Amino acid sequence: MTDKNLKNDTNLTTNHQSDEATADKALFISEWKVDAGEKLYFPTQGREGEIVIDWGDGSSDTINSGDDEYISHKYSEDGIYTIKVDGTITKWSCNLGITEECDEECDEEYDEECDEEYDEDPRINAHKLIKILSYGKTSFGPYTFKDACNLVGLPENESPRFFENSMEGVFYGASGFNQSIHHWDTSKITNMNKMFLGAKSFNKPLNDWNTSNVTNMSSMFYGTKSFNQPLNDWNTSNVTNMSYMFWEAKSFDQPLNDWNTSNVTNMSYMFFGAEAFNQPLDKWNTSNVTNMSEMFNGAEAFNQPLDKWNTSNVTDMSRMFSGAERFNQPLDKWNTSNVTDMSCMFSYAVCFNQPLNDWDTSNVTNMSYMFR
Template identity: 40%
Template sequence: MKMIIATLAAVVLMTTSTVAFAEQFEVINTEGSSVPGCQVTNSCFIPHTLTISVGDEVIWKNADVATHTVTSGTQRGGPDGVFNVSPFFPEDAFSHIFDEPGEYPYYCLVHPWMKGLVIVQDAMADDDNAETIPPPDDGDQKSQMDEQRATPTYDAEHFVTTWIISTPGESIIIPTGELTGTYSVDWGDGTITTEAGNAIHEYDDAGNYTVQVYGDFTSIRLGGDPTNAVKLHSIDQWGMIQWTTMESAFRGASNMVYGATDVPDLSNVTDMSHMFAHAHSFNGDISTWDVSSITDMSSMFASATSFNQPLESWNISSVTAANGMFRGASLFNQPIDSWNTSSFMDTSFMFLDAVSFNQPLDSWDVSSVTEMSYMFTHATSFNQPLDSWDVSSVISTSSMFWFAESFNQPLDSWDVSSVIDMERMFESAHSFDQDLSEWHIIPDGT
């Protein structure tokens, strides 16, 4: 009996000693990190690089006023599934226990300049207890349960969004546009309804609610009601919805961020006009979308003032309307020179007020374009060669470079014989000083 008691006591001592080596570490998602700049000083997450031991727990806290994600993986390679919290609301906390040594990079899906790294080393234990693997205690189980709750999973078929209800008795509307058929809505407060057409729901309490939609649901059109659109906080999952249109889908959703890791089925969609117009907080990675069926992208990112994501891999060969596409997208500055633009017919207003944009476009085929008015108006950074463009079909270049203050590229090779409106074409383009004497201009279009 004494030997049994002694053995049990030794096991207890070894277990207690090993657990004592497990530590908690804190990482702060810093205030203001939703605005580019913190990456320069590696201060988006503090500490940026954290070295811990196997079995240690890291707790992330969101000290910012914006919603983020903490997603393991890299922007180039995408999420790797080790850990993820999405959405990560202000003042929320999220924890993960690291059981394997290695390097664990992570980033924010919403604001991809935010990056951090956790380095996990083998635990340093003494010779007496190095081989002892303690069973999880109640605290470990609680941390694991908290982690599971913080990383929600949804039915793969459901379209999932999060909405913010500010006051008790407030309602949200899911406007369906041209939807036909019936569908179901799980409103996130214990209520599930069957709907046809617009769905309206009133909440008893203020808070954040995850809304899941499934069934014969093929379109959403927030653009008609800006007071409702601002309540949408995040897109969390696209699900298996077979969308039929994205026209004005999230227009005016100025508080909406992006946490979805899947892609929408756009195979039946031709219209994406105004899809993210005035979605001021949107900066989601949508580079893997199949947009090959789309014909209308007019004003798609108009006034999406946070958007600056790669789009170079998009197949836009069917797009005819690109007018206003990046109008007022003040941060956008991504390479798009590889696009097949041979179907473009209207590029008017395309980069108006896109004050950061300065990427090559000389490979574009614009031979079918008839309208270029206001195309680079107030695109104050733009100064790229365009002399290779075939503009022989263009009718209007009115205000094309108005207030394009940096632009000064040769255009003498352009065939402008079809142009009938050049009013204010270079007005206030203060840097422009090129010889246009070879242009063949027909007065008054005669």
């Protein structure tokens, strides 16, 4: 079930018109593509009181007891069905407690595998989701749209609510999603970990977001191959974890020098494989960072001054510039007195040729392949 098939399938029937569906903002309204004879497992995590689900095929269910994570419904015909929920759900998520992640890209092979092996597994539903038309009284839980590779639309003028102020994994693996969400209210959000991980089509502005309360941005743009939007206006003063943040964000090359990084402790793998990135970072406050391992590993274009960084608390610099082919900047002023691991630090950094003679390496226990 691919994006291509979804767009070209002329036999699909739309059971309710989108304009009619969006009219009632009190309802949680979504569109799903379901094949004939197929069950849809609709998430109900965090249901509060009675909810009524209109399945879009003339039938409905009322739930007023139990604490099941989902309710199933079988459709008799192929179609795109508009499902309406009247009631409150506080932790709605496609994830449904998945413990083993399907890491394949959401391409034709992946869809066929999911359909063939997991179609009756209630955990695998996300590829059937096409649109959210209205949020209603629903709040979203972690990994809201995980692996929703056919998701193409969200309400344009509504801001969703998130359980416990966490946006963790919201678009994890939502490989086709590329809609503007700049209007979202993020002022209370504390966690953006893995938010766009694997969202390989996403490339929309986010610079207006209020990130003043966010503490975790780890893996936020991990594998976002298309993303290249300004983020320099973000307030990152409370962020402590930026590890893996732009891992293999292959197109990203935007200024970040105005970020407040004074509370960040972990920058490991931050620009790993970010092969286009080459922006100044010399104004960053790195005084609390302890881990810089593999920070610029494979950042092929990066060649900016870093000699003003405070590295006095860093203990791990392993593979920090490994494969950073163009990097050749002075680092002799760095305080390396607490570093224990410098293994492969400059391996395959073929242009690097700077003095390091003033470094304090008294605590280093591993220098293996440092200049390999």
